[in-house]
Amino acid sequence: MKRTEITLADGRELIYFDERDDAVRDQPDRRELPPPPPASQLRYDPLTDEWVALAVHRQTRTFLPPADQCPLCPSTAQRLSEIPAPEYAVAVFENRFPALSGRVVEEPAEITPFTPVRPGRGRCEVVCFTDDHHSCFADLPPSRVRTVLDALADRTAVLGELDGVEQVFCFENRGVEIGVTLHHPHGQIYAYPFLPPRTRSLLAAARRHAERTGGRNLYADVLAAEREAGERVVAANEHWTAYVPAAARWPFEVHLAPHRPVPDIPALTDAERDAFGPLYLDLLRRFDGLFGTPMPYISAWHQAPVRVDRELGHLHLQLFSVRRAADKLKYLAGSESAMGVFINDVAPERAATLLRAA
Known part of the structure; x- marks a missing residue:
């Protein structure tokens, strides 16, 4: 497996995981993008001993675009996406609308004496399993599943080393009944700054x-x-x-x-x-x-x-x-x-x- 890191136009990281050693991933991100949003705010619920993330910037995230506007498909001369390459095997990049990130801002110490507040420090990544928009995970060959698993292992190890991260969670949502907002076959990774319930x-x-x-x-x-x-x-x-x-x-x-x-x-x-x-x-x-x-x-x-x-x-x-x-x-x-x-x-x-x- 060949691993190649690039930087997107707004400073976010993208990593290609290729099954060919001769894959060239030098295509730049030619979009003009605003800076990524700051980290969410975490508020502690004293009644349940749980943390709740307030990520209000996610209200504007992409919602069920048509196939010809999918941000996870490879870029073309006519349409630029999150993936600058014209084709790819597996690609992982920092979410443009993250619930958790390293771009922390100063927060008040508390909302009330019972509700401490802290920055939503962590990381959220998108894992694209294939460049075929009309495929699904079940259509992948076992060799591609192995590449995905190796990519998840890589990201689990790297994200686990970030300051403050307590657990790395890899998952896939499939189907509008679940709440999927992008049809392209993909999963996500959350690096939490606390242990989930x-x-x-x-x-x-x-x-x-x-x-x-x-x-x-x-x-x-x-x-x-x-x-x-x-x-x-x-x-x-x-x-x-x-x-x-x-x-x-x-x-x-x-x-x-x-x-x-x-x-x-x-x-x-x-x-x-x-x-x-x-x-x-x-x-x-x-x-x-x-x-x-x-x-x-x-x-x-x-x-x-x-x-x-x-x-x-x-x-x-x-x-x-x-x-x-x-x-x-x-x-x-x-x-x-x-x-x-x-x-x-x-x-x-x-x-x-x-x-x-x-």
């Missing part, structure tokens, strides 16, 4: 389990139990298993986890990275085959924090959809949105059966 909850449970069992890894034990039970396993190979969690929150939710406990993507071996692609592509095609239509989904990598409790983590990919039937979506209504208590309409065992048959 989901991570804190996972770590707390893992810590309690380790204390009870003399240091055993909770996720590794759960994965072993699911592999032994087999009822909710959708697919597997030598290095990875895909299974529906016994307490799945979403109608169709699958965890894809390596058999060897590792904290993050950079820790995966070459063999594990090679084995991931075929199984993940099989899983995505099963999702699309469920109802004979492209499945909206969120694909989220759960990685260990970069500074604390790394021994408690176990890398895994959470893939889930809001679609519960061919013509029905799962909405986060009162119980889920207000109280955080999920009510699933599809039994995990039924979901696993349908996915195996898809």
Whole structure:
């Protein structure tokens, strides 16, 4: 894999990850762009012990442009985009409308004595999986999935070294039902300056389990139990298993986890990275085959924090959809949105059966 860094017209970084060593990436960004916005403001919610980001500049971000105006397609003589090259394999660049960034401004110390304020220091990046606007991740060959995984490993390692970053989160949103604002196949990376609520909850449970069992890894034990039970396993190979969690929150939710406990993507071996692609592509095609239509989904990598409790983590990919039937979506209504208590309409065992048959 060849890695090439360039600077866009407004000073943001773009990195090409090429599968050919002879790829030349010297095309300049010929646009005239305003300076990137400053970092968002983080406000602490004392009632939930959580941080909320206020990124008001994101109101003006690009929203569902037509294909001939897509900012993630390669640049042409007639139209300049975020990618100056006329073609590319995988490209990663700092988001033009970031929720978190290193361009911090001075903030007041607090809103009230109970609500501290801090700059939204961190980083948000866009990961373009292909230059083909009309493709999707499930259409990629395993070799391209490997390139994407290597790019995510690179960015996880680099972003984890930034001052103040506590966790690196890689994910893909697909489908307008999820809230996608650009149709071009792409994912995102958030480098958080705090541990998100989901991570804190996972770590707390893992810590309690380790204390009870003399240091055993909770996720590794759960994965072993699911592999032994087999009822909710959708697919597997030598290095990875895909299974529906016994307490799945979403109608169709699958965890894809390596058999060897590792904290993050950079820790995966070459063999594990090679084995991931075929199984993940099989899983995505099963999702699309469920109802004979492209499945909206969120694909989220759960990685260990970069500074604390790394021994408690176990890398895994959470893939889930809001679609519960061919013509029905799962909405986060009162119980889920207000109280955080999920009510699933599809039994995990039924979901696993349908996915195996898809």
